Amino acid sequence: MTTEISDREIIEALQGGLPLVSAPFAEIAGRLDMPEADLVARIDAMKQSGVIRRIAAAPNHYKLGMTSNGMTVWNVADDQIAKLGAKIGALPFVTHCYERPRALPDWPYNLFAMVHGSSPAEVEEKREQIKALLGEACTSSDILYSTRILKKTGLRLRKKG
Structure with a gap:
């Protein structure tokens, strides 16, 4: 049995x-x-x-030569964020893309997109591609570069017993 x-x-x-x-x-x-x-x-x-969302690879970008990593942040018109966010998320060099609420007046950004490259210049080139795609719907942006990896795993359950 x-x-x-x-x-x-x-x-x-x-x-x-x-x-x-x-x-x-x-x-x-x-x-x-x-x-x-x-x-x-x-x-x-x-x-x-909804117990689990997905099963996906979690590559170590540093070991793959992608040593420059930046979270690009964008202030996108609310009425266009869903459409534009989907386009940004579909770009082959964007690994994470999501909407977050603004924290005004200090943080006007509501669209986040993680970009990886082998150099800061490569990340900046990719950022420019995103900027061009967003066009006039985006009024400001910034980029936050990673300095180290803090977590590369999903949820971990403790074994019972």
């Missing part, structure tokens, strides 16, 4: 990252002693219900 695997056990098995093999979900399923199709269905159900 097979013991039912809990969602928590599945998350614990996934949180360390997927194995670098041709069939990573099959390997995880094997560790959990469950069919791969069942594992994939359970992951999909957790995504649909």
